[in-house]
Amino acid sequence: MRIAKVTERISYIGVNDRRTALFENNWPIPYGVSYNSYIIKDEKNVLIDTVEYGSDGDFLCKIEAVLQGGSLDYLVVNHMEPDHSGMIRSVLAKYPQAKIIGNAKTFELMQKYYGISEENVMLVTDGQELSIGSGSLKFVFVPWVHWPETMVTLDVADSVLFSCDAFGGYGSLDGGIFDSDYNMDEMFLPEMRRYYSNIVAKYNQMVTRAITKLAGVPVKMIAPSHGVVWKENPAKVISLYSDWAASKAEEGVVIAYASMYGNTAGLADQIGAKLAECGIRNIRTYDVSRTNVSYILSDIMRYKGFILGTCAYNTFMHPMMEHLCNELRIMGPKGKVMGIFGTSGWNGAGAKALAKFAEEAKLNVVSPTVEAFGAPTAEKVNPSLEEFAKEFVQALKA
Numbered sequence: 546m547r548i549a550k551v552t553e554r555i556s557y558i559g560v561n562d563r564r565t566a567l568f569e570n571n572w573p574i575p576y577g578v579s580y581n582s583y584i585i586k587d588e589k590n591v592l593i594d595t596v597e598y599g600s601d602g603d604f605l606c607k608i609e610a611v612l613q614g615g616s617l618d619y620l621v622v623n624h625m626e627p628d629h630s631g632m633i634r635s636v637l638a639k640y641p642q643a644k645i646i647g648n649a650k651t652f653e654l655m656q657k658y659y660g661i662s663e664e665n666v667m668l669v670t671d672g673q674e675l676s677i678g679s680g681s682l683k684f685v686f687v688p689w690v691h692w693p694e695t696m697v698t699l700d701v702a703d704s705v706l707f708s709c710d711a712f713g714g715y716g717s718l719d720g721g722i723f724d725s726d727y728n729m730d731e732m733f734l735p736e737m738r739r740y741y742s743n744i745v746a747k748y749n750q751m752v753t754r755a756i757t758k759l760a761g762v763p764v765k766m767i768a769p770s771h772g773v774v775w776k777e778n779p780a781k782v783i784s785l786y787s788d789w790a791a792s793k794a795e796e797g798v799v800i801a802y803a804s805m806y807g808n809t810a811g812l813a814d815q816i817g818a819k820l821a822e823c824g825i826r827n828i829r830t831y832d833v834s835r836t837n838v839s840y841i842l843s844d845i846m847r848y849k850g851f852i853l854g855t856c857a858y859n860t861f862m863h864p865m866m867e868h869l870c871n872e873l874r875i876m877g878p879k880g881k882v883m884g885i886f887g888t889s890g891w892n893g894a895g896a897k898a899l900a901k902f903a904e905e906a907k908l909n910v911v912s913p914t915v916e917a918f919g920a921p922t923a924e925k926v927n928p929s930l931e932e933f934a935k936e937f938v939q940a941l942k943a
């Protein structure tokens with residue numbers, strides 16, 4: 546049973562999940578994920594969020610071990626998604642006197658998911674402070690980071706911000722719980738970026754609004770509900786999230802293609818080589834049938850340009866490219882330079898479908914589209930790669 550001290554008053558009682566293959570049954574998590582939960586011990590004892598139901602058989606024992614016979618007075622529900630709210634009913638069954646703290650939207654959702662009765666709840670308003678003895682809690686609403694009811698909670702005495710999904714990332718906590726316990730560049734930062742692109746990027750505007758709103762809140766530590774507790778360098782994660790929410794991109798281009806027999810793949814490599822000749826660095830090329838869309842989205846978020854290519858498939862684009870396009874439609878990348886290419890036997894249906902997608906998604910597409918009928922030999926590629934590269938590089942550098 547793992548319990549760690551965050552401060553003298555605050556204990557970490559989260560859990561690592563290395564069993565789930567796909568987070569939200571959608572996103573691969575080869576390094577696992579943590580569901581973080583915390584207890585503040587004061588005159589009133591407070592549980593901050595729970596964990597996914599069934600992810601930790603010891604969760605209730607951990608609460609008991611930290612409380613050492615004391616009562617549980619409050620359970621703060623920052624976010625109702627079941628990876629954090631899944632143990633609410635179990636906690637209430639063991640501590641029926643505990644009041645659940647949330648906002649009006651929290652309780653709408655709680656009714657729908659768990660049928661919690663009103664006598665168990667305490668509604669708070671945005672900015673409200675609640676004394677818990679020597680310290681107090683302050684609640685700040687950050688709607689749509691990542692559901693409508695989401696809020697964060699500040700432990701005022703220790704200046705620890707419990708931020709739930711915000712400032713979180715994929716990856717289990719394999720040793721310590723703090724950023725200072727890891728070389729963050731190795732796994733956590735790339736996995737945070739992927740988490741952000743997969744889960745949070747759709748809500749960029751709301752993230753920016755939340756960060757602005759939290760700017761005046763004095764924070765010494767950020768304790769999210771996924772990933773490390775930012776003790777050494779909380780400014781770092783705020784800066785990263787600010788940049789990602791503002792769609793700041795690095796120099797580079799993602800080329801993602803769907804290919805049945807290698808022709809579209811061949812054209813993808815030719816495009817990559819031509820862009821490199823033109824001085825473009827950091828070109829990442831992915832076969833959408835091989836690399837999960839989660840990783841491709843992360844790199845599309847990271848770099849300034851992306852180029853999608855598909856073979857024609859039943860008078861449309863390849864289904865695996867359609868999957869990527871659907872996720873891009875949801876993510877809504879901003880400020881990108883996009884290119885399109887395709888191969889087909891007779892009518893260019895794949896490239897046409899990509900162009901239609903880009904128009905509907907309001908993406909900034911560079912003309913011309915590169916196409917080849919059959920094998921993409923130099924004489925059949927139209928227009929020439931030189932012509933495409935010239936326009937694309939110009940747009941990238943604009």
Ligand code: FEO
Nearest residue numbers: 624626628691710
């Ligand atoms: Fe980690 Fe939106 O739940």
